[in-house]
Amino acid sequence: MKSKILLVDDQPENLVALEAALSPLDQTLVRAASGEEALNALHEGEFALVLLATQMSGMDGKETTAHIKRRAQTRDTPIILVSRFGMNPHDTFRGYAAGAVDYVVWPHDPWVLCAKVTVFVDLHQKNLQLREQAALLRTGVSTLGTGVSPPLLAHLASLLLDIEEQTRDLTELLQAQPSSVTVRAMVARVAHTIQGLRHLLQGALELRE
Template identity: 60%
Template sequence: MPHKANILLVDDRDENLTALEAILTSLDQNLVRANSGEAALKALLEGDFAVILLDVMMPGMDGFETAAHIKQREKTKDIPIIFLTGAGIDRHQVFRGYASRAIDYLTKPFDPWVLRSKVEVFVDLHHTKQRLRDQSRMLQRDLNPESGATAGSVAGQLSRRTAEINANLGLLRDRIVTEERESDQKTIEAVRDLDRSVARLTTLVEAIHGPE
């Protein structure tokens, strides 16, 4: 069973953070609070996060500036960001958001079901990436000449695990379509990237295992 993912909630108002926690608690993941951009950057140094929910309007360092810092760091640049913004966002703000490479926007007051569903997709992507990293580490370890493992036994384990990941990716693709996320292009691209990673892993496994 995968480890719980960390989800970073960033808002300068405690009542907003409490509301986000109430919406997302059913996902059974680790919800981490930050009440400023500075606090968010500090939290990101201390852990690995699946997704960031980031309020746009905050005193001091606002959401866009915080996102820019996040995307400049090698460790955090690929973490998806969902901006939470008030009604009446103007074109300049939209441009700043895309310049910060945010994944998505939600305008307050937002639909709790929509927010929870979007976050759940990114949590699932995060868990899938974790499994791929685990497969890579296992392959490197078991192919070490000192491990004593045979190529056939390693390939057999990897084949089963790769099949599990492919099945999970299939379910994730189905959810993106059935829950009407066709317009969420960056999410679709992230799934395609994972597809390519799994395909490379599958090819490597087949090369190790050899013809039947």
């Protein structure tokens, strides 16, 4: 399963450098050369993450972030700001206030960048898996009276255990990143969703008894 990552910068050479740095992750990388292009691209599908240059002609990174966060379709999409000239405390505050979850300074350390991006890709893929399982589980619960096969619920239980284990691994990883408060909140929401699915699955199993 691949996730889409949106790369936004008005300097083509920076987009090439970002693609080279992120290529080991083997995800789908989409380019946008302006804030306007980024907003249009976000209409065309779900993205795990946006890497957004802070300094751009026209709509800059913080303004683009604000537009992304105002849209219902994209308000939960994580945004990492990329600065070519560093970020002073005021700029950092403005970025977080607009809705960014993190920032990196150009030129970036490819290993650090990949580590940050991997966290969000993992979270996105866990969310996709949870949605699929929720749909399957609701289908199973709604058809219990028509003879749904027990292996369906057993399969869901197995998948749920797997995601619970992977989410615990993510939580341990985030303990080494105490500044990622927003990321911790995202993991907490995933854990809450898992708990809800666990209760729903238990209810379905009790109905079969």
